Amino acid sequence: MERSDKREAVMQAALELVGENGFHGSPMAMIAARAGVAAGTIYRYFESKDLLIRETYGCLEKQIIASVKAEYPHDGPIREQYLHVCQRLFSYFLASPLEFRFIEQFHNSPYGIACRRDKMIGKKEKDLITELFEEGQAQQLLKELPLPVFFALTFGPLCDLCRDHILQFIVLDKQLIARTAEACWDAVKR
Amino acid sequence: MERSDKREAVMQAALELVGENGFHGSPMAMIAARAGVAAGTIYRYFESKDLLIRETYGCLEKQIIASVKAEYPHDGPIREQYLHVCQRLFSYFLASPLEFRFIEQFHNSPYGIACRRDKMIGKKEKDLITELFEEGQAQQLLKELPLPVFFALTFGPLCDLCRDHILQFIVLDKQLIARTAEACWDAVKR
Amino acid sequence: MERSDKREAVMQAALELVGENGFHGSPMAMIAARAGVAAGTIYRYFESKDLLIRETYGCLEKQIIASVKAEYPHDGPIREQYLHVCQRLFSYFLASPLEFRFIEQFHNSPYGIACRRDKMIGKKEKDLITELFEEGQAQQLLKELPLPVFFALTFGPLCDLCRDHILQFIVLDKQLIARTAEACWDAVKR
Amino acid sequence: MERSDKREAVMQAALELVGENGFHGSPMAMIAARAGVAAGTIYRYFESKDLLIRETYGCLEKQIIASVKAEYPHDGPIREQYLHVCQRLFSYFLASPLEFRFIEQFHNSPYGIACRRDKMIGKKEKDLITELFEEGQAQQLLKELPLPVFFALTFGPLCDLCRDHILQFIVLDKQLIARTAEACWDAVKR
DNA sequence: GATGAATGAGGCTTCATTCAT
DNA sequence: AATGAATGAAGCCTCATTCAT
Numbered sequence: 012m013e014r015s016d017k018r019e020a021v022m023q024a025a026l027e028l029v030g031e032n033g034f035h036g037s038p039m040a041m042i043a044a045r046a047g048v049a050a051g052t053i054y055r056y057f058e059s060k061d062l063l064i065r066e067t068y069g070c071l072e073k074q075i076i077a078s079v080k081a082e083y084p085h086d087g088p089i090r091e092q093y094l095h096v097c098q099r100l101f102s103y104f105l106a107s108p109l110e111f112r113f114i115e116q117f118h119n120s121p122y123g124i125a126c127r128r129d130k131m132i133g134k135k136e137k138d139l140i141t142e143l144f145e146e147g148q149a150q151q152l153l154k155e156l157p158l159p160v161f162f163a164l165t166f167g168p169l170c171d172l173c174r175d176h177i178l179q180f181i182v183l184d185k186q187l188i189a190r191t192a193e194a195c196w197d198a199v200k201r
Numbered sequence: 202m203e204r205s206d207k208r209e210a211v212m213q214a215a216l217e218l219v220g221e222n223g224f225h226g227s228p229m230a231m232i233a234a235r236a237g238v239a240a241g242t243i244y245r246y247f248e249s250k251d252l253l254i255r256e257t258y259g260c261l262e263k264q265i266i267a268s269v270k271a272e273y274p275h276d277g278p279i280r281e282q283y284l285h286v287c288q289r290l291f292s293y294f295l296a297s298p299l300e301f302r303f304i305e306q307f308h309n310s311p312y313g314i315a316c317r318r319d320k321m322i323g324k325k326e327k328d329l330i331t332e333l334f335e336e337g338q339a340q341q342l343l344k345e346l347p348l349p350v351f352f353a354l355t356f357g358p359l360c361d362l363c364r365d366h367i368l369q370f371i372v373l374d375k376q377l378i379a380r381t382a383e384a385c386w387d388a389v390k391r
Numbered sequence: 392m393e394r395s396d397k398r399e400a401v402m403q404a405a406l407e408l409v410g411e412n413g414f415h416g417s418p419m420a421m422i423a424a425r426a427g428v429a430a431g432t433i434y435r436y437f438e439s440k441d442l443l444i445r446e447t448y449g450c451l452e453k454q455i456i457a458s459v460k461a462e463y464p465h466d467g468p469i470r471e472q473y474l475h476v477c478q479r480l481f482s483y484f485l486a487s488p489l490e491f492r493f494i495e496q497f498h499n500s501p502y503g504i505a506c507r508r509d510k511m512i513g514k515k516e517k518d519l520i521t522e523l524f525e526e527g528q529a530q531q532l533l534k535e536l537p538l539p540v541f542f543a544l545t546f547g548p549l550c551d552l553c554r555d556h557i558l559q560f561i562v563l564d565k566q567l568i569a570r571t572a573e574a575c576w577d578a579v580k581r
Numbered sequence: 582m583e584r585s586d587k588r589e590a591v592m593q594a595a596l597e598l599v600g601e602n603g604f605h606g607s608p609m610a611m612i613a614a615r616a617g618v619a620a621g622t623i624y625r626y627f628e629s630k631d632l633l634i635r636e637t638y639g640c641l642e643k644q645i646i647a648s649v650k651a652e653y654p655h656d657g658p659i660r661e662q663y664l665h666v667c668q669r670l671f672s673y674f675l676a677s678p679l680e681f682r683f684i685e686q687f688h689n690s691p692y693g694i695a696c697r698r699d700k701m702i703g704k705k706e707k708d709l710i711t712e713l714f715e716e717g718q719a720q721q722l723l724k725e726l727p728l729p730v731f732f733a734l735t736f737g738p739l740c741d742l743c744r745d746h747i748l749q750f751i752v753l754d755k756q757l758i759a760r761t762a763e764a765c766w767d768a769v770k771r
Numbered sequence: 772g773a774t775g776a777a778t779g780a781g782g783c784t785t786c787a788t789t790c791a792t
Numbered sequence: 793a794a795t796g797a798a799t800g801a802a803g804c805c806t807c808a809t810t811c812a813t
């Protein structure tokens with residue numbers, strides 16, 4: 012296995028185990044075993060368990076941001092942009108349940124408190140979406156509410172439903188996703 | 202201290218400490234100290250830490266249900282009932298940040314996975330709210346969406362905003378709560 | 392075993408093992424085994440290995456100070472006081488080889504650097520001996536040298552010889568001790 | 582780098598790091614880094630960390646012996662020879678604090694216990710100094726004491742003061758060194 | 772019933788040493 | 793010969809749970 016492959020394997024193992032069992036259900040020894048390396052090896056790539064977790068999260072964040080930005084209708088109407096973001100996030104999370112579970116664990120932990128402000132999709136991405144909401148308000152398309160409320164009205168339902176889907180309490184198909192995104196739009200639109 | 206008082210004290214201590222520090226920041230010895238009892242004593246009331254946590258959660262659930270049911274406008278219009286539920290939950294959580302934090306911790310942990318199906322407000326309460334949504338659909342006031350989507354559109358934003366408020370990323374006043382509840386109604390209403 | 396007995400047992404075990412094998416040859420598990428307790432038990436009495444070591448040292452210091460002060464000829468001549476101190480320290484260390492070895496280890500370690508200034512016999516005792524040297528200089532009985540040199544001329548040979556005795560490179564009997572103390576006096580006296 | 586250069590570099594690195602941080606603050610990886618070689622490379626020159634340390638000590642010993650022997654007044658009076666030895670050792674240690682610290686660490690560790698018999702200045706050197714003391718006794722210039730006592734009266738103060746100087750508890754200038762050496766001579770002389 | 776000292780398994784991390792390249 | 797990534801034993805410490813008092 013190459014150096015960078017091993018690093019990836021460790022992060023992947025951390026991702027899976029934390030997604031499955033939470034941080035405290037994922038000892039380093041278990042992560043090492045899952046990654047197929049010795050326990051000490053992890054420390055060649057990550058200074059501590061904390062940093063392993065944080066870097067793993069950072070990688071996910073980048074992927075999500077990239078996914079949201081791909082084919083983003085920069086010149087389209089606000090509503091279209093909004094629905095694009097929702098669709099993308101639904102797609103990403105439903106296709107990557109372990110990643111979703113990991114992110115949830117991360118946000119709901121001391122690790123995540125520090126970057127809680129950055130919301131589910133991270134700082135940079137928030138900028139994109141922040142712009143979306145601000146532009147929407149400037150155009151008087153959206154309600155007069157503080158930004159965090161827009162985030163809550165959007166990502167709250169989105170995450171809840173992804174979790175329900177992953178736990179198989181509901182089946183989200185394309186059509187249902189689309190209608191849910193529309194419902195969120197109803198919540199934020201004026 | 203009477204038997205049941207001691208039991209209450211332990212649960213209260215667990216609630217506070219878990220709310221403040223999370224499960225793994227709340228050793229049994231610390232809970233015992235906060236409750237003013239000996240560590241071993243806890244085990245006369247609760248079989249294990251797991252069960253202490255679960256029973257503490259159960260108590261909170263009951264309180265919340267009671268709070269939502271109080272002055273519930275059984276004969277009022279759907280919209281009024283919906284807004285009542287939202288208002289009550291906001292009130293309860295904002296007035297009880299530790300309780301809120303505990304519930305969040307609980308849901309996002311192995312403990313909570315098993316009872317995830319019961320949603321934030323619990324099984325019994327879901328029945329009340331389930332009826333609300335079902336009646337709303339019967340009256341063609343609500344969108345045609347599966348029940349879990351209604352829950353997500355309602356409790357997703359609600360919890361996100363309570364967390365934001367408790368973490369002081371936003372200040373929710375009466376008016377903002379009301380407008381947020383209205384926005385949720387916009388999401389679910391037809 | 393009583394509570395305080397257990398505390399004593401742990402310190403005694405630490406004393407012995409550190410004396411025999413040094414700090415890094417004395418894992419907590421080994422100290423616990425020697426003391427007849429479980430590893431975790433040590434932490435009820437000592438916050439950390441560091442503190443266990445430091446408190447053990449502190450106990451020894453007290454004993455030594457007490458030993459030196461006992462029957463100290465407060466009103467005798469300087470020379471007699473000086474010889475008393477030497478005799479006492481020789482007696483103590485030769486009768487307590489493990490204690491001696493422990494103290495040496497302690498002084499020659501990061502632990503001991505902080506209190507190096509306090510010399511072999513500790514702060515309070517240094518005060519007594521410091522007074523001795525200062526009074527000796529005031530009476531023009533001693534050479535004109537800085538205090539640390541007096542300490543070195545006294546405790547340097549003393550410790551070296553105790554070590555040699557304990558390692559059985561030499562046998563120090565009463566007479567030899569007396570003559571060595573006299574030789575030290577020759578070094579410091581004018 | 583030539584083979585023997587690399588060997589030297591490793592020993593030099595070991596010397597510096599152990600002097601600065603002690604044995605247990607000097608992992609092989611750190612020694613390798615300081616020496617500018619790979620960790621594994623050390624093992625081509627030294628069987629183990631233990632042996633690296635011991636050989637490094639051996640080198641120092643040789644240097645010290647050489648330093649003491651240089652310009653040794655073989656035909657001078659005993660007193661002059663004695664003061665020469667003291668002066669040389671003071672000079673060497675004060676000019677080489679890391680070397681001094683290393684030697685202290687070494688002597689006060691499991692490594693050093695085995696060669697404790699060889700005293701601070703080593704086996705061969707002891708021969709020179711042993712001769713000095715024996716000749717001094719033959720000439721009835723020195724007290725009637727066993728050899729180890731002479732060593733203790735000489736090297737005990739010497740090392741203590743070097744340590745104090747290095748730790749900056751005292752400043753040893755030429756004059757103070759000379760007077761201290763004289764004081765030691767007072768201790769051993771008849 | 773209550774206590775809290777004691778237990779010891781298990782967690783994170785370090786580091787001397789090995790070995791494939 | 794040299795490299796340095798990999799190993800895994802071992803160290804310190806925590807804490808849920810037990811049990812003698």
